[in-house]
Amino acid sequence: MESDPPKLFVDRLSQPSRTCLIFCRVAGIPFEEKVVTLGKKEQLRPEFLAVNPLGKVPALQDGAFCLPESSAILKYLCGSRRAADHWYPRDLRARAQLDAVMAWHASSLRIGSMLVVWNRAISLNLGFPSNEPLVTSYGLPTLVTALEHLERVWLREGPFVAGRRQLSVADLLLVCEVEQLCLLDGATQGPGMAELLAPHPRVQAWLQRVRQECAPHYDEVHALLRKSRDRLVARKQQAGSKL
Structure with missing residues (x-):
């Protein structure tokens, strides 16, 4: 597993972006916030499309591993960072x-x-x-x-x-x-x-x-x-x- 904090690409006006931000903050998961302003069409820039070819936020970059979609990001972080079980139970x-x-x-x-x-x-x-x-x-x-x-x-x-x-x-x-x-x-x-x-x-x-x-x-x-x-x-x- 990557040792450096993952990068979370978000726009705080996006509901799923806020979900991922709040989760990481409350669960105590270190991360680097990377702002992608949708109103400026920054999601269409080549450097962001290299992370998420779908051109949507949120997106996660964990070392060489990139992941789109908020629900997938939340589940991945719960498992990879061993979040408390109540977030996404093992049962x-x-x-x-x-x-x-x-x-x-x-x-x-x-x-x-x-x-x-x-x-x-x-x-x-x-x-x-x-x-x-x-x-x-x-x-x-x-x-x-x-x-x-x-x-x-x-x-x-x-x-x-x-x-x-x-x-x-x-x-x-x-x-x-x-x-x-x-x-x-x-x-x-x-x-x-x-x-x-x-x-x-x-x-x-x-x-x-x-x-x-x-x-x-x-x-x-x-x-x-x-x-x-x-x-x-x-x-x-x-x-x-x-x-």
């Missing part, structure tokens, strides 16, 4: 439960969140067209259903997802996705984060629990996202005052 059935949560995240919560946040909060501010019909017909219903499932399926037992008594990598993947919804507070239409989470007391309590478990790293890693949210809200208020 086959406990591990399979977390794998199920992470697969569900990729096929449900992440899709709904990305479609709604991109089209209602990000695209217009970057000068890209918004696909509101797609949000209305598919994105928002997918997000609402995913939050319902998080509430009554994954958080129905225990303080953390899948009935776990301690924090896991699956919690971090999900919580960083939910945090991205704060950008909707600056959207020109539709519900903001508080309204979306209002029907889900378990989700709200779990969100606070994860924040506390990961302090002080949680707020530090999310600082850039919250600044972006504040800028969007200010722009929305400014536009409203001109009407």
Whole structure:
């Protein structure tokens, strides 16, 4: 195994990037953060494509070994750095439960969140067209259903997802996705984060629990996202005052 700390290529506005950063910080895994600013298209530079030909963050470089995809990175670091068992258990059935949560995240919560946040909060501010019909017909219903499932399926037992008594990598993947919804507070239409989470007391309590478990790293890693949210809200208020 490589002796030097791995390099973690991230953009802190990326949900999966924040997941990997928080995990390494809280789990005490040494690493070198390498910033790849998506807004400047740095993910398309040849030096980054040599690490991840897919041109996406996060990406990991551990010596000569390179790895894309946040879930794969988290599992690799848990094994290679011998993280505490609660992060990604060695027990086959406990591990399979977390794998199920992470697969569900990729096929449900992440899709709904990305479609709604991109089209209602990000695209217009970057000068890209918004696909509101797609949000209305598919994105928002997918997000609402995913939050319902998080509430009554994954958080129905225990303080953390899948009935776990301690924090896991699956919690971090999900919580960083939910945090991205704060950008909707600056959207020109539709519900903001508080309204979306209002029907889900378990989700709200779990969100606070994860924040506390990961302090002080949680707020530090999310600082850039919250600044972006504040800028969007200010722009929305400014536009409203001109009407």
